[in-house]
Amino acid sequence: MTIRRLLIANRGEIACRIIRTCRRLGIETVLAVSEADTASRAAREADATVVIGPAASAESYLNVGKVVAAAQSVEADAIHPGYGFLSENAALAEAADAAGVIFIGATAEQLRGLGDKLSARQLALDAGLPVVPGKASDDPDDVMAFAESEGTPILLKAVAGGGGKGIYRIDSPAEVGPQLSMAQAEAKAAFGDGSVYVEKFIESGRHIEVQVLGDGKRAIHLGERDCSVQRRYQKLIEEAPAPGLDATLRDELRAAAATFAETIGYRGAGTVEYLVDEQAGEFYFLEMNARIQVEHPVTEMLTGIDLVEQQIAVAEGRPLVFSQDDIRLNGHAIECRLNAESPDKGFMPSPGTIRRARFPAGAGIRVDSFAQAGAVIPPNYDSLVAKLIVHAPNREDAVVAMRSALARCRIEGIATNVALHLELLDDPSFATGGVDTRFLDRFLARREAA
């Protein structure tokens, strides 16, 4: 079935991004907006808008009933959920199905299987992927035995937790008893489920993820991205390919991701996330994100492939047009996330109205943003204002190009982290490449001390 009218159930830069591809493909776009976004750039660029609720996400972007009702009311053929919000919500996938509207994303079963950390781990193990040594357990003796055989520190994680929450660290076997009871009680209180599982704590590593594309029968990978520059599990800078990564390890983790996606009959665009322990020469499956990700442009720059277009094609029931051999990864790409926040004031968020929005332009530069002079950054949603992406023949040139691109940004009226990005690019470790996930914390600690 050909999708002719698409309801976009998201906002900000990703809504603009999806509209861009739809415009090129001749697909009519209807944007679902909350009352806070009726005058947004995406609202003006879409062919039509439909207000689905007040500013509060729970009553608009996170409301399955309202999103599906909106799709039906405008007679949309499909819903694109973007990232975040309901993009990995099985209830939306099912409700859309029941209403005869195509959900652009994985199947409800896949969303459930991959959304539950334990079942995702099991799926990965079944597909032959290495996972961080761990097991589900509610028995202190069992956990103690694990701590003794794997060594400490170990992590206790709430099975129903997510978003970096419900994680407890144990530094010695003696702590197991009391910490386990506390973790179970807190998990029950916070998530309604006291089940925990225990995992070996990998001190440091690189966060390397692989983009995959599946049509339900076949799956391929589109290379990896290195997202190790993070603060509190929030990515700040992403790049592709992963600098200095051992070629054998790289080929293995790419292939494993494609195999995993194909084994589970994955449908759509997804990302397999790994923790890579370079010293040990190991990589471990962390989770799979069954949606398009914020940092997807980096992969698009290297491959020349439009991932949103591919998502739509798969959703229409068309088989992948690419074989693995068709995928070419050219050059190097870096993405910097520009957020409305003040790094100098403890990363205090900076909602408000943009007075001026000037971005770099030219070959090898891509800006995904909804920012314009007059645009309002509401306090109700996340702080991402723009993604600045550069592409060059090699990493050194890409870093130089990014410095020049950042220097040309002028965003006034709100605070942004542009200056911090410039400092990060000048850091010798970043310039060398291959930093681990603790790099940014160390950088910020030094910066604060100075």
Added chain:
Amino acid sequence: MNLTNDDVVEILKLLDESPYDELDLTTSRFRLRLSRGEDGWTEESVIGDADLPQSDAAQPVGATADAKQSEPGLYDLYPPLPGTFYRAPKPGADPFVEVGDAVSEDSTVGIVETMKLMNSVPAGVNGTVVAILAENGSMVETGQPIMQIRLDDA
């Protein structure tokens, strides 16, 4: 805007060779403003394709109202950021403060959730809470007081 990134790159290739440093192109479908500086080309856009804002002068960012006194001895507490105001540390927990409670400069009297982050609101002064002006879970703006505190020395 109806131009793709590739369209803009194509236009820039033409402009690059030209002696021009600025382009302001308006059509029925879009307005495109490109400018050449020392570091290269930039693109600037305004909502509704309006003219560029005049002044380049730095503007106060997210200006918050200064502490005002509605009457001597009474302090109006404004939220540090716009967002959702919560009176308690978690849903179901007791509120940080009630009317009649004593507070000091560092006492936390509430939380404002902005862009998914929780920001504590300190009282900022020593005194007694006499009025709570914002409801739990309501949206608050920086220009609107959320509490009134009678100062200790008053």
